[in-house]
Amino acid sequence: MFNLLVWVPIIPLLGFLLLVFYGGRLAKGRGALIGVGSVGISALLVALIGFEFLQGSMAPYRLTLASWIVSGELSIPFGFYLDALSVTMLFVVTGVGFLIHLYAAEFMEEDAGYARFFAYMNLFVAAMLVLVLADNLMLLYLGWEGVGLGSYLLIGFWYQNPDNGYAARKAFVMTRVGDTALALGMFLLFTELHTLDIQSLLGRAQSQWSPGSLLPIVAAALLLGGAVGKSAQLPLQTWLPDAMAGPTPVSALIHAATMVTAGVYLIARTHALFELAPPVQYTVAGIGSITLLMAGCSALVQTDIKRILAYSTISQIGYMFLALGVGAWSAAIFHLLTHAFFKALLFLAAGAVIFSFHHEHDIFRMGGLRKAMPLAFWSFMIGSAALTALPFTSGYYSKHEILLAAYAASPLLWVAGCLGALITGIYSFRLVFVVFFGKPAQEIDKTIGGRMRIPLLLLSVLALCGGLLKIPLESVFPALSEQNPGHSDALVSIITLAAPILGVTIAVLFYLAGTYSAANFVNLQWARRINRLLLTGWGLDATYHFVLIRPFKILAALNKDDEVDKLYLGIAGLSLQLHRAASATQTGRIRWYASSMAWGAVVVLAIGLLS
Amino acid sequence: MSGVPAEMGLMLSALLFVLGLIGVLARRNLIMILMSLEVMLNATGLAFIVAGSKWGQADGQVLFLLVLTLAAAEVGIGLGLALQIFHRFKTLDADSINQMQG
Numbered sequence: 001m002f003n004l005l006v007w008v009p010i011i012p013l014l015g016f017l018l019l020v021f022y023g024g025r026l027a028k029g030r031g032a033l034i035g036v037g038s039v040g041i042s043a044l045l046v047a048l049i050g051f052e053f054l055q056g057s058m059a060p061y062r063l064t065l066a067s068w069i070v071s072g073e074l075s076i077p078f079g080f081y082l083d084a085l086s087v088t089m090l091f092v093v094t095g096v097g098f099l100i101h102l103y104a105a106e107f108m109e110e111d112a113g114y115a116r117f118f119a120y121m122n123l124f125v126a127a128m129l130v131l132v133l134a135d136n137l138m139l140l141y142l143g144w145e146g147v148g149l150g151s152y153l154l155i156g157f158w159y160q161n162p163d164n165g166y167a168a169r170k171a172f173v174m175t176r177v178g179d180t181a182l183a184l185g186m187f188l189l190f191t192e193l194h195t196l197d198i199q200s201l202l203g204r205a206q207s208q209w210s211p212g213s214l215l216p217i218v219a220a221a222l223l224l225g226g227a228v229g230k231s232a233q234l235p236l237q238t239w240l241p242d243a244m245a246g247p248t249p250v251s252a253l254i255h256a257a258t259m260v261t262a263g264v265y266l267i268a269r270t271h272a273l274f275e276l277a278p279p280v281q282y283t284v285a286g287i288g289s290i291t292l293l294m295a296g297c298s299a300l301v302q303t304d305i306k307r308i309l310a311y312s313t314i315s316q317i318g319y320m321f322l323a324l325g326v327g328a329w330s331a332a333i334f335h336l337l338t339h340a341f342f343k344a345l346l347f348l349a350a351g352a353v354i355f356s357f358h359h360e361h362d363i364f365r366m367g368g369l370r371k372a373m374p375l376a377f378w379s380f381m382i383g384s385a386a387l388t389a390l391p392f393t394s395g396y397y398s399k400h401e402i403l404l405a406a407y408a409a410s411p412l413l414w415v416a417g418c419l420g421a422l423i424t425g426i427y428s429f430r431l432v433f434v435v436f437f438g439k440p441a442q443e444i445d446k447t448i449g450g451r452m453r454i455p456l457l458l459l460s461v462l463a464l465c466g467g468l469l470k471i472p473l474e475s476v477f478p479a480l481s482e483q484n485p486g487h488s489d490a491l492v493s494i495i496t497l498a499a500p501i502l503g504v505t506i507a508v509l510f511y512l513a514g515t516y517s518a519a520n521f522v523n524l525q526w527a528r529r530i531n532r533l534l535l536t537g538w539g540l541d542a543t544y545h546f547v548l549i550r551p552f553k554i555l556a557a558l559n560k561d562d563e564v565d566k567l568y569l570g571i572a573g574l575s576l577q578l579h580r581a582a583s584a585t586q587t588g589r590i591r592w593y594a595s596s597m598a599w600g601a602v603v604v605l606a607i608g609l610l611s
Numbered sequence: 612m613s614g615v616p617a618e619m620g621l622m623l624s625a626l627l628f629v630l631g632l633i634g635v636l637a638r639r640n641l642i643m644i645l646m647s648l649e650v651m652l653n654a655t656g657l658a659f660i661v662a663g664s665k666w667g668q669a670d671g672q673v674l675f676l677l678v679l680t681l682a683a684a685e686v687g688i689g690l691g692l693a694l695q696i697f698h699r700f701k702t703l704d705a706d707s708i709n710q711m712q713g
Contacts, residue, residue: 588709590644595636 001052002061004045005080008090009129011045012038016122023115032105035118039101039125043094050087058084058475060199062135069138073194081135081198085476088333089132089265092340096257097125099455103348104249106451107355111247117157121253124150128258132265136196137186140266144182144230147259148175154254155246167245174239178229182266185222192219202272209276216276223270224280224287231263231317234291238540240314241298244306248351251306256313256347257340264320264336271329271477285325285409289416292318294538296423300430301534304361305350308431311537312387313343315420319402322417328405329477335398341466342386342395345459349379352452353435356444363431368440375448377436379456384428386463388500389421397467403496407489414492418499425503426510433511620661627654641696641703645689652682 015038023031053061065078101121108117127146134140156168190196192215193204209216227233232240243255254260267274267284274281292315299311316339323332353376357366370377386395399421407414509515533539585596627650634647656678663671693703700708 590705590709591636591639598632598636 002049002063002082005049005061005063005082005133006065008042008045008049008094009126009133011041012122012129013126014038016119016126019115019119019122023119026115028109028114031115031118032109035115035122036098036101036105038122039094039098042125042129043098046090046094049082050091053082053084053087054472058472064135074190074196076136076138076196078139079135079197080133082133083476084471084473085265085268085333086132088337088471088473090129092261092337093125093128093132093258096340096344096459097128097253099458100249100253100257100344100348101125103252103351103452103455104247106449107249107351108247113157117154117247120150120153120157121250124154124254124259128262131262134198136198137189137201138196140198140269141179141182141186144179144226144262144266147254147262148172148179148230151175151243151254151259154250155243157246157250161245164245167239167242171239171243174236175229178226178236178263181222181224181229182226185219185226188215188219188222198269202270205273205276211276212278213276216273217280220270220274220277220280221283223266223273224284227263227266228287229263230266231260231321232314233263233287233317233321234294235540237291237295237314238537238544241307241310241537244304244310248306248347248354251310252344252347252351255310256343260313260317261320261336261340264317264324264332267321267324268329268333268477271324274324275327275478281325281327283325284321285406285413288318288321288323288325289406289413289420290318291315292322292420293416293423296420296427298534298537299427300423301531303363305353305363305366305431305435306347306361308363308427309343309346309350312346312424312427313339315424316343316387319399319417319420322406322413323402326405326409326413328402330471330473331398331401331405333473334471335395335402337469337471338386338394338398338463338466341459342383342393342463345379345456345463346383346387348452348456348459349376349383352376352379352448352456355452356446356448358442358445363434365441366435367438368436369444370436372440372444373436373448375453375456379460380432380436382460382463384432386466387428388425388504390500390504391497392467394463394466394468400496404492407492407496414496418496421496421499422503422506425500425505426507429504429507430511433507437512617661617665620664621658624654624658624661627651627657630654639704639706641689641693641705644705645686645693648685648689649682652678652685 015034018034019026019031026034060081060083063080063082065080067075067077069076101118104117104121108114111117124147127143127150129143131140131143131147134143152168152172155171156165158164186196189201189205193201193208195201195204205216205219229236240255240260244251246255274284295311295314295318299308299315302308302311316335320332320335320339323329323335353366353369353373354361356373356376357369360366382393386393389395389399403414403417403421406417510518536542631647631649631651631654634650635644638644638647656675659671659674659678661671663669663674696708697703702708
């Protein structure tokens with residue numbers, strides 16, 4: 001049964017190859033059938049394998065297909081590793097992935113690049129599956145770069161607009177910064193521990209390195225660098241809001257549900273290494289909590305519906321990092337799972353609004369869509385409730401667990417998390433109230449069909465009830481070492497519960513009841529300045545432009561003539577001059593040749609006689 | 612086998628050689644250049660004869676025969692070329708035929 005695991009990444013890869021080579025010649029329906037079908041078959045296989053696994057002993061299962069690189073002591077196989085963690089990720093990638101593919105089949109139907117779109121999507125899914133299944137870091141890196149490529153191709157999918165190409169390049173380059181750190185971490189781990197196989201690597205690290213010594217700290221910090229780049233955390237988060245240039249299903253699949261959570265997966269997968277490096281783990285928690293606050297504040301003032309969701313994604317991944325940082329590994333993965341459900345739902349619902357509403361992105365030009373689009377409205381309500389972690393939605397279970405674990409580690413982290421939850425409540429319901437309530441601005445021009453409705457319905461159910469899914473991650477992660485977070489202070493629990501509800505109340509007062517209005521602040525100088533700062537994502541882009549891009553451009557301008565190259569250009573110039581001199585002697589005059597021969601002979605004779 | 616010292620013979624040979632060389636360099640008519648070349652060849656031939664008589668060896672005369680053959684061949688080809696050149700360019704001026712074609 002588990003042998004079928006091989007086919008899980010291979011089928012989307014085959015779909016990709018088919019669509020790339022024959023996509024242009026296939027009828028539209030066929031292309032979509034291959035694109036959606038390949039992921040569907042994968043999802044089916046994962047369901048079979050997953051349930052078999054969960055009902056069994058849940059012992060890790062290894063499958064080695066072939067050897068990839070063998071050189072000296074370096075031996076890297078194409079090997080898959082199945083445990084509770086990778087099963088969870090498989091469910092997310094194929095399950096949510098399939099629903100998004102199905103949705104995209106209708107969403108993208110009018111697009112000229114229909115087959116190309118599904119080819120890229122299948123490539124992405126195949127790479128993501130390799131990433132989560134890999135049993136060694138090198139294969140994981142292959143998947144890691146593969147999803148980066150897929151993300152690049154899909155952000156720049158509408159390549160006729162240069163802005164989209166810029167956003168794609170920005171995402172690629174920014175994540176490449178993190179990837180370089182990850183590669184360096186891999187080199188370090190291999191030179192020190194002589195293996196790249198994740199399980200034996202962690203085992204050797206635990207037996208050879210003492211906690212808190214230098215080597216594990218450096219290695220974990222480098223891996224963290226990779227995770228920060230991929231998961232859009234401080235300081236590399238600026239690519240994610242721009243990545244919204246891609247089609248909405250892409251944002252749902254890559255930039256909400258799967259790829260951006262790869263960093264969380266990486267840290268969870270190598271958690272034993274992070275446990276050996278407490279300072280790095282504190283850093284993870286710090287990065288998570290700062291990022292969740294920064295991104296949450298930015299989400300408060302955005303007007304583009306997709307950018308709000310993008311900042312919200314950064315913020316929620318911040319929660320996952322916070323959980324990883326305080327050692328609540330399974331809470332982080334649990335939040336990853338529920339976040340995949342409700343954020344994919346929110347993106348798809350936003351896509352439905354955009355699809356039906358003249359491709360409008362600005363939420364203040366929408367309004368009153370509650371009646372016209374009931375399904376999108378209820379999807380948004382459920383998704384926002386889960387995002388805000390209102391009680392008994394899926395987000396509640398995971399976020400509550402994270403916040404209590406954060407309190408056990410440090411009250412300061414808990415305060416940041418609760419503040420973040422409050423902000424989450426404000427921005428998500430601001431979005432809902434502005435888009436769906438109030439006066440109808442315009443009529444919708446298209447209604448959504450069945451292929452878009454089914455994913456919305458299923459994801460709504462998952463976003464509501466996903467919290468009841470208990471993935472047995474105890475076989476992978478150590479239990480929380482501190483006191484059981486379930487029995488912490490009652491007051492703490494109540495505040496944790498109340499924070500999001502307070503946020504929703506504020507949103508109601510401002511945007512639904514109209515008791516207060518944001519318009520009061522528009523004329524204040526300081527408010528406008530803060531608004532501007534938050535709108536541009538804390539000015540990080542401008543800072544990077546000032547600190548990195550500008551000096552680089554100045555240096556490039558200084559070295560425009562390329563000083564190093566002058567040596568080689570000089571050699572070329574010299575040989576050209578010599579050639580000119582030699583060709584000048586070729587006059588074609590016989591008597592000139594004869595006299596030079598005579599003079600040559602005289603010289604040779606003179607040398608012979610005089611020496 | 613005596614009378615003329617070898618030095619005098621070699622001097623004559625060198626004089627003839629230089630005269631021939633000057634002819635080759637100074638003359639512009641192809642026929643005159645070929646004739647000057649003949650003079651130079653004969654000068655070398657003379658040098659061989661002188662050297663052969665100096666050491667009482669027949670090799671010098673053998674080599675002179677070789678030079679004669681060479682000169683005959685050279686004149687044969689050289690005159691043939693001169694004929695073709697005249698045919699094509701209607702001139703035998705060596706300086707005016709300095710363009711390569713094809």
